[in-house]
Amino acid sequence: MQELEELTQLLFKLYKKNLEFLKNNHPKVYKKVQDLSNELDNKKRKERYTLEYIEKGGYFDVLDHNTDKYIYDFNSYKEADKRAEITDFTRDSSLNLLRIDTITNKLALMGSLGVVTTLVNYINHKVDFSNITFSKIFKFIFIGVGSGVHLNEVYKKIDSMNTLIIEPDIELFRISLFTADYTLFEEGNKKLFLSVGENEIEREETLADFSYYHNYMNYNIKHHLFWIEYKYILDQIIDFFGNNSATSFPFDAVLNVLERTTKFMRNKELFLKNSLVQKNAPLKNKKVLIISAGPSLDKNIDWIKQNQDKFVIICVDVILRKLEKNNIIPDIVVSIDPSYLCGEYLTTENKDFLKNSAIIFLSQQEESVLEKVKHLNYYFSQVFPLSKELGYSFSLPNVGTFSFAIAIFLKANEIYLVGNDAAFNQETGSRYASDSSHKIKDFSHDEKYEKDDTLISSYDIIEVKGNFKDKIKSNRILLTFKKDYESYLFSLDEKVKKSLKAYNLSDGAYMEGLIPLKKENIDLSKFTKKEFNVNNVLQSISCEVKDLDFKDDAKILTKMITRVNKFKKIKVNSRDDLLAKKLDIMIWILEQKKTMSSEIFGNVFLKFIELIDIYVNFFLNLRQNALYDKKNLMEIKSYWCDSTIYVLKYLKHIINQE
Structure with missing residues (x-):
């Protein structure tokens, strides 16, 4: 009895220690725990889980009162030892974020790597990819805490620099505060990230923070799944890093976009200006209809045609031809892809179809696209913060979400969306509306699918909540559109969220933050005929860019090139x-970056460093014989220097171009 009392005192001592740690280091999680404790103490919430000491085995278990069963029902300490034993330094149970060529089983030589390809090719010739074991684990994710007893045991073995612990159930997390010492995860210069009681969008924000911190170590991330019920979280993590890996970052394309943006500005093209948008609020209190290219547009096209005079219409470029065929004239067409294909999307049968409309480009268009629309009215939105005069910059992954963002940027507060399905046509499998410039089928009823449960594919057919139906079918690649909308809505200022009414008329996937609304339920009798001269409006909120003097930044880039050339020798x-020596030069470069007048050149350069250092650190963190002789190390350094100098020279060229 005395032994149990002493044990209980130790548990409460650890609990208080953890609370103090959370209060000082993770205040949001601390508040959640305290709120839960208050609700339980005041009988406002019924306790679902209790920590139980099983005297016969001498271990702790967690009793689930909903099922009247223990979540372990066996010795949790022995089980924790087994979990630690099977956790190793290989690529097992991990996210391998460096893409692998399935034929060679070596690192994939992707076009998006650009100048980094030569380094990757060298690594492929030196590394034995049949025997990948790391000397240290830098990033580790615990998915589920259970009773908490395994957390410290696994961590003691792995000793990761950055750790993310995910537990959707606050009550289970609170129990783990009695059994696991959370202060260990931040000893020294280590970093702990916590995702406790978060929904999917919040969890993705925490994943982003975890990913960005020491992002040059994102070549492999180990994970530990506590129980199969949390497999959906692992799937979300896989999806997140599939969409946010630095190795999928098209670095050469970013340099091209920066070069194009600078050229457009020097050519005196008109750019939207934030201060003028704030002053004029062009779409405030107007009925705005955003038309995307999803399959549900087909069911709404006649209604749009009949009522087009009641809305300011914004459409995506790929659906323009369908609108022309149905004689629906958009006020604004949005086009963002850096591809010559946009020129085809914007080419109409009637050359004058868009004479009274306007096009908003993201400032990354090929010049061939501008040549095709030179007789029309077009304006640019700044993709990178190159001009401080414009007062804003943003980009989003797809044209549909970007159209929505542009509407809100132009102060729209009543928006109706159609064709933003994030799902294929439930009968035909088509991803796009008929007559769209895109034609893709995600499935056919004639096809047979043999699903491999060991793999996760972007094209796996899965069921999700529908906008109008209980369930609809989609796939992961289409559901990224849903996530893009939700993430953007989640990021909005609270004041904007409160004033915004955004109605989803699409018969696709439900999107958090959009209000489901069938067109039949819109009271059009309250809508008046629109009065909106789009080009007068956009000209009033646009300007030519004048602040493009970056000569001092070019001098700093020259200093960096000289220093990297010395480092190469x-x-x-x-x-x-x-x-150590590479760290020294990076510290010096970061100090130089602080003195640059435009942050964008330094930030783009750091994005490149993130990409190349992921491969360098992968190479330097392998346990393989004869890999780190002086010749190999000098070669790795040489490839790093050559690639770095190339990027610095390219940035200097962008500044100096006339």
């Missing part, structure tokens, strides 16, 4: 010597 004797 320095001898290195060991892996640690290379890392």
